[in-house]
Amino acid sequence: MLIPQEAESIILALVQPLQETETIALASVNNRILAQTVTSKLDFPYWDNSAMDGYAVKYDDVQNCSQETPIILEIIEEISAGKKPQKVLQSGQASRIFTGAMLPDGADTIIIQENTQRLEQQVLIFSPPKPQDFVRHRGTFTKAGQCLLQPGIKINAPEIAVLATAQLLQLTVYRRPKVAIFSTGDELITPEQTLQPGQIIDSNQYALMALIESWGGIPISLGIIPDQPELLKETMREAIAEADLVLSTGGVSVGDYDYVEQLLEELGGMIHIRSVAIKPGKPLTVANFANNCLYFGIPGNPVSALVSCWRFVQPVFKKLSGLRNNWRPNFIKVPTTEILRSDGKRETYCWGQLELINGSYQFHLAKGSQNSANLINLALTNALAVIPIGTSLINAGEIVEVMLLG
Ligand SMILES: Nc1nc2c(c(=O)[nH]1)N[C@H]1C(S)=C(S)[C@@H](COP(=O)(O)OP(=O)(O)OC[C@H]3O[C@@H](n4cnc5c(N)ncnc54)[C@H](O)[C@@H]3O)O[C@H]1N2
Ligand code: MOO
Numbered sequence: 001m002l003i004p005q006e007a008e009s010i011i012l013a014l015v016q017p018l019q020e021t022e023t024i025a026l027a028s029v030n031n032r033i034l035a036q037t038v039t040s041k042l043d044f045p046y047w048d049n050s051a052m053d054g055y056a057v058k059y060d061d062v063q064n065c066s067q068e069t070p071i072i073l074e075i076i077e078e079i080s081a082g083k084k085p086q087k088v089l090q091s092g093q094a095s096r097i098f099t100g101a102m103l104p105d106g107a108d109t110i111i112i113q114e115n116t117q118r119l120e121q122q123v124l125i126f127s128p129p130k131p132q133d134f135v136r137h138r139g140t141f142t143k144a145g146q147c148l149l150q151p152g153i154k155i156n157a158p159e160i161a162v163l164a165t166a167q168l169l170q171l172t173v174y175r176r177p178k179v180a181i182f183s184t185g186d187e188l189i190t191p192e193q194t195l196q197p198g199q200i201i202d203s204n205q206y207a208l209m210a211l212i213e214s215w216g217g218i219p220i221s222l223g224i225i226p227d228q229p230e231l232l233k234e235t236m237r238e239a240i241a242e243a244d245l246v247l248s249t250g251g252v253s254v255g256d257y258d259y260v261e262q263l264l265e266e267l268g269g270m271i272h273i274r275s276v277a278i279k280p281g282k283p284l285t286v287a288n289f290a291n292n293c294l295y296f297g298i299p300g301n302p303v304s305a306l307v308s309c310w311r312f313v314q315p316v317f318k319k320l321s322g323l324r325n326n327w328r329p330n331f332i333k334v335p336t337t338e339i340l341r342s343d344g345k346r347e348t349y350c351w352g353q354l355e356l357i358n359g360s361y362q363f364h365l366a367k368g369s370q371n372s373a374n375l376i377n378l379a380l381t382n383a384l385a386v387i388p389i390g391t392s393l394i395n396a397g398e399i400v401e402v403m404l405l406g
């Protein structure tokens with residue numbers, strides 16, 4: 001059996017990042033992956049402007065003032081933000097100015113209001129500024145023609161602020177990955193149906209659809225497919241043809257009704273992973289196809305399904321979607337507040353919460369059964385503590401490696 005890190009490397013190497021792009025409006029680029037270099041047509045700041053409310057002056061006029069010997073300057077105009085200055089400042093003059101307003105020609109320094117006294121059309125300056133105080137000079141943050149954003153980054157609020165400022169109204173982004181999702185099993189019913197003895201409600205489909213949506217993919221729900229090889233094969237064929245990524249849950253273990261692995265081969269898939277030394281999620285099955293579709297046969301137990309997605313599908317999704325780096329999950333080392341146990345044979349992922357207590361993070365194990373069929377205590381999970389192979393116990397207070405979700 002492969003250890004999870006080996007499996008991750010093998011799977012990531014199978015992924016061909018999407019090349020197709022689309023051009024969309026600035027208003028809808030949130031959460032998309034940038035596919036172009038963004039270059040500013042403008043200097044930023046666009047022009048010299050004031051960082052404070054106060055008076056625009058010539059430094060030479062005010063450099064020798066003091067509390068005892070203030071300088072008196074004549075106010076020649078008022079420049080509020082958005083207004084173009086009308087007058088050129090001469091020696092002995094000041095312009096009333098506000099934060100963000102354009103600096104008038106002839107001025108080189110701002111005196112903040114708090115260091116002045118106003119006398120109708122005059123202003124008294126009591127303390128000398130530093131040369132160029134509180135002036136935001138044109139082009140000091142970036143110059144026209146400089147690169148602002150590189151392709152392969154995710155666009156969120158900070159990037160959108162940059163794009164808006166640079167007047168990039170249309171952006172080229174990678175198309176969103178299409179992810180086909182279906183559940184397999186004769187026992188499965190939808191949440192709307194009435195439960196009969198022996199049946200199980202299909203939770204995986206809902207959980208996986210939500211994951212893909214939150215990652216920025218296009219989830220395609222293909223429903224519940226019974227354990228009938230012909231029907232299952234047709235659904236798999238359709239999914240492989242239509243989607244970039246297929247996630248089916250169930251039917252990947254060794255039971256008589258576990259058909260996925262055999263059907264992947266019949267459909268011409270190359271199987272690269274048949275099981276991983278991970279708990280939960282051991283029978284993970286991964287195959288790729290000539291059309292670049294990557295197929296994940298995900299174990300059916302509800303926690304196994306989510307852990308498999310967090311640990312292996314999310315890095316694949318990131319690479320596929322055009323992100324240039326940071327595909328792998330992030331792990332941090334923190335103390336655990338509860339004892340963590342494993343049989344030591346598989347890398348064991350315990351679900352729970354990373355909490356900030358008095359300024360330090362701690363891992364809290366979810367209360368109740370850590371059984372891969374128990375999805376009930378998964379709610380509010382934001383981290384997975386990892387017990388390495390060969391370790392059977394991590395005591396409360398000891399450091400554990402924790403995988404961050406999100
Ligand atoms: N003899 C062995 N049996 C099993 C092994 C093994 O190594 N030897 N591995 C176990 C492990 S570990 C896992 S995980 C499961 C994986 O099983 P499958 O992927 O084949 O999934 P199923 O058998 O179809 O279902 C397992 C379990 O999960 C429930 N399930 C399935 N789909 C859903 C769904 N969409 N929503 C909610 N629950 C679902 C299903 O009813 C079963 O209870 O195999 C072990 N067996
Ligand atoms: O790997 Mo299974 O996921 O132990 O339940």
Ligand SMILES: [Mg+2]
Pocket residue numbers: 250251252253254255257258
């Ligand atoms: Mg099974």
